[in-house]
Amino acid sequence: IRLFTMSSPVYRGLGVLYGQFIGDALGSRYEFESGTIVKNKLQADRDSSGLVPLLGEGPFGYGPGMVTDDGEMAMSLLSSCLSHEVFDPSSVACAYVRWAQSNPPDIGNTCRGALTIREKIPKDWPNQFTQEQKDKVRMAVEENVRNRNKHSLSNGSLMRQSVLTAVYAANDFGASTKENAEKFLLSAVEFDTLLTHSNPVAIEATKTYALILFHLVRGKTPEEAIESALSTVNSKEIRSLVDAAREKAVPVTLPDGSASNGDDSNIGYFGVSLQIAVHYLLHASSFSSGVESAVAIGGDTDTNGCIAGALLGARFGQEGIPAEWIQSVEKAPLRLKGENGIESFEQMVEGIRKRYDGTEGENVE
Numbered sequence: 001i002r003l004f005t006m007s008s009p010v011y012r013g014l015g016v017l018y019g020q021f022i023g024d025a026l027g028s029r030y031e032f033e034s035g036t037i038v039k040n041k042l043q044a045d046r047d048s049s050g051l052v053p054l055l056g057e058g059p060f061g062y063g064p065g066m067v068t069d070d071g072e073m074a075m076s077l078l079s080s081c082l083s084h085e086v087f088d089p090s091s092v093a094c095a096y097v098r099w100a101q102s103n104p105p106d107i108g109n110t111c112r113g114a115l116t117i118r119e120k121i122p123k124d125w126p127n128q129f130t131q132e133q134k135d136k137v138r139m140a141v142e143e144n145v146r147n148r149n150k151h152s153l154s155n156g157s158l159m160r161q162s163v164l165t166a167v168y169a170a171n172d173f174g175a176s177t178k179e180n181a182e183k184f185l186l187s188a189v190e191f192d193t194l195l196t197h198s199n200p201v202a203i204e205a206t207k208t209y210a211l212i213l214f215h216l217v218r219g220k221t222p223e224e225a226i227e228s229a230l231s232t233v234n235s236k237e238i239r240s241l242v243d244a245a246r247e248k249a250v251p252v253t254l255p256d257g258s259a260s261n262g263d264d265s266n267i268g269y270f271g272v273s274l275q276i277a278v279h280y281l282l283h284a285s286s287f288s289s290g291v292e293s294a295v296a297i298g299g300d301t302d303t304n305g306c307i308a309g310a311l312l313g314a315r316f317g318q319e320g321i322p323a324e325w326i327q328s329v330e331k332a333p334l335r336l337k338g339e340n341g342i343e344s345f346e347q348m349v350e351g352i353r354k355r356y357d358g359t360e361g362e363n364v365e
Contacts, residue, residue: 008356009169009170009217009218009219009356010170010352010353010356011317011318011319012216012217012219012313012314012315012317012318013166013169013170013217013314013352013355013356014166014313014317014318014349014352014353015287015312015313015314015315015316015317015318015320015321016162016163016165016166016213016217016313016314017078017162017163017166017313017348017349017352018313018318018321018325018326018329019162019287019291019306019309019311019313019314019321020070020071020074020162020163020306020309020310020313021067021071021074021306021309021329022054022291022305022309022313022321022325022326022328023291023294023295023302023304023305023306023307023308023310023312024067024068024070024071024159024302024303024305024306024309025054025056025062025064025065025066025067025068025071025302025305025328025329025332026052026054026291026292026295026305026309026325027294027295027303027304027306028056028057028058028060028062028066028067028068028301028302029041029045029055029056029057029058029062029301030042030058030295030298030301031058031059031060031300031301031302032059032299032300032301033263033298033299033301034263034264034298035261035262035263035296035297035298035299036298037298038263038295038296038297038298038301039296042292042295042296049324051288051322051324051325052292053324053328054325054328054329054332058302060105060106061105062105063332063333064328064332065328065329065330065331065332066332066333066335067306067329067332068105068106068302069104069105069106069107069108069111069159070159070160070302070303070306071306072099072104072335072336073096073099073111073160074159074160074161074162074163074306075163075334075336075340075342075348076092076095076096076098076099076336076340076342077092077095077096077160077161077163077164077192078163078166078167078348078351078352079095079340079341079342079348080092080095080340080341081164081167081188082167082341082348082351082352083126083341087164087184087187087188087191087192089138089191089192089194089195090135090137090138091126091134092192092195093134093137093138093141093142093195094121094125094126094129094134094137094138095340095341096111096114096115096141096195096196097115097117097119097121097137097141098121098123098125098339099115099336099339099340100112100115100116101120101121102335102336102339104335108154108156108268109154110149110152110154110156110196110197111156111196113144113145113148113149114141114144114148114149114195114196114197115141115144115196116144117137117140117141117144118140119136119137119140121137123338123339126340126341138195141195142194142195145194145195145196145197145198146198149196149197149198149199150198150199151199152196152197152198152199152202153199153201153202153205153255153269153270153271154197154202154268154270155268155269155270155272155273155274155300155303155307156196156268157192157193157196157197157202157203157205157206157270158205158209158270158273158274158303158307159273159303159306159307160192161189161192161193161206161209161210162209162210162213162306162307162310164185164188164189164192164210165185165210165213165214165217165310165314166213166217166352167352167355168181168184168185168188168214169181169185169213169214169217169218170352170355170356181214182211182214185210185211185214186207186210186211189206189207189210190203190206190207193206200235201235201237202270204233204234204235204238205235205238205270205271205274206270207232208229208230208232208233208242208274209229209277209307211225211228211229211232212225212226212228212229212278212281212311213310213311214229215228215229216311216314216315217314222281222282222315223282226242226278226281226282230242237255237271238274240253241253241271241274241275241278242274242275242278244275245274245275245276245277245278245279245282246278246279246282247279248275248279249262249275249276249279249280249293249294249297250262250272250275250276250297252269252271252272252275252276253271254266254269254271255269255271260272261297262276262297262298262299263297263299264299267299267300268300268303272299272300272304273300273303273304273307273308274307276294276297276304276307276308277294277304277307277308277310277311278311280293280294280308280311280312281312281315284312284315286316286320287309287312287313287320287321287322288321288325290308290312291305291308291309291312294307294308294309330346332345
């Protein structure tokens with residue numbers, strides 16, 4: 001797989017992709033454990049070079065380097081965007097439902113509620129379904145979301161959407177200017193979020209996360225990226241979480257005013273993942289130390305790892321990620337191989353890379 005120089009946007013865009021999947025794969029081994037237990041296990045798993053290998057197993061028995069529900073939804077989303085040359089909500093809805101019907105080892109309650117519909121999606125749906133059939137699936141999903149998930153503040157939308165930024169931050173993806181690219185990204189993020197979440201705060205949180213990633217990929221510093229994203233935020237809850245992240249990863253203030261240490265209560269709340277991720281974006285000295293620290297909080301470790309990993313990948317870029325980790329996710333089996341247009345990890349990497357052709361060595365902000 002082709003590598004790029006440290007200064008290029010594609011280097012940061014691919015960092016988002018690798019960061020998402022590596023953080024997910026690292027965290028899967030320690031899911032639902034307390035921070036104390038996770039820290040001890042990380043230390044025990046550390047190899048002679050000082051790195052913690054992507055060993056897999058955990059409560060759902062994933063293989064080394066394999067991604068969880070977080071990564072599989074992201075792969076399905078990315079594959080749809082790359083094959084359609086645009087974000088198509090009906091096709092993405094079909095991909096998500098097909099994934100949910102593929103007996104994934106794990107699926108969160110919010111995603112399960114949204115994606116459980118009567119119609120069975122065939123494995124070859126991209127070739128079999130008409131646009132009308134795809135639209136029907138999307139409408140069934142959106143009805144589920146309205147009926148079941150209007151109050152959900154779970155992290156299930158944040159965990160998959162970094163790939164949208166990796167695609168839309170590229171110069172040539174349907175936008176001739178930064179402003180248009182940002183507009184198209186936010187539209188895609190909202191439509192995608194509505195396939196599982198309809199709470200306005202959850203939607204704004206996902207947009208905030210996507211914008212931080214967008215500005216990082218396009219060359220801004222972490223603080224500049226955060227400030228640019230916050231300039232569009234109306235929610236006091238989200239502003240408070242980001243402000244707190246400047247000082248601490250946890251505890252996180254919950255909507256009812258109580259607090260979570262990330263491993264004890266409300267571990268699936270988006271605010272836990274967002275505050276942890278933004279904190280280590282600002283304070284980590286390297287990609288590996290930041291991702292390990294996010295996972296070491298405990299709780300929803302795969303999702304915390306993938307959300308933080310994408311931000312850290314955008315900050316440190318592909319070449320700032322340990323080669324052992326990159327090789328581990330590249331070589332890991334794909335449970336969804338042959339479904340939703342997913343054939344290989346290299347296919348996804350090359351799909352992202354091609355979006356950035358002509359931007360090598362440039363900042364595009």
